[in-house]
């Protein structure tokens with residue numbers, strides 16, 4: 001396998017699921033999409049997947065028979081909306097494919113134990129280990145960097161969320177993308193460690209599930225607002241912000257108004273849309 005460090009390649013993001021908590025179905029949700037979190041990150045032709053919500057199913061279909069032999073999936077945490085797509089991921093159903101699941105050891109219990117509990121009768125007919133593909137579970141401490149087997153380094157940061165969650169930063173070819181979901185903001189905001197984690201990145205993907213008014217009723221649920229995403233980016237000098245983990249009851253009409261409002265407040269802020277692809281050419 002070649003080292004990615006030497007490549008002058010683009011960093012690319014593709015959103016397969018942008019909805020939080022539970023999928024949203026029907027014509028009112030077509031524009032922004034209804035699948036739960038799944039983001040594809042490409043460094044050159046190297047694929048890394050962040051979160052395994054229902055959006056992972058369509059990614060597996062798209063990869064089809066050409067899916068890489070080994071696929072790394074980085075989980076922010078184990079809540080259902082971030083893992084529900086796993087047993088329906090096509091490469092997991094192919095005998096010669098290998099899925100490596102990375103998850104911060106958030107509560108002392110490993111992801112393998114927790115996922116075995118979820119994917120077992122009577123909640124689910126089979127365990128992940130019983131699927132034709134092979135799974136490997138890799139635990140780490142949120143805050144420590146991950147070094148994937150071909151030298152791609154990914155930084156991590158613990159996030160304030162019930163049970164904990166992990167944020168990720170991908171650096172490649174002089175470009176950087178951060179994935180900060182699920183998170184509840186704190187006072188004062190933003191915390192300096194988070195601001196320095198995202199500083200200098202080309203894009204911050206941020207949990208903006210609630211409006212500021214909704215947040216007042218949902219304090220402690222583990223999510224944030226687009227305004228806090230803007231404040232984070234302004235403190236960190238980041239000019240591009242994708243609001244993510246969209247509320248399952250916010251339909252296209254509501255979100256289109258919100259998109260315009262956000263864009264007026266911060267020109268580089270927008271709502272992530274399922275199917276959207278963003279490409280960042282390498283600095284050279």
Ligand SMILES: [Zn+2]
Pocket residue numbers: 020021079081082182245
């Ligand atoms: Zn979530």
Ligand SMILES: [Zn+2]
Pocket residue numbers: 077079161182222
């Ligand atoms: Zn969560």
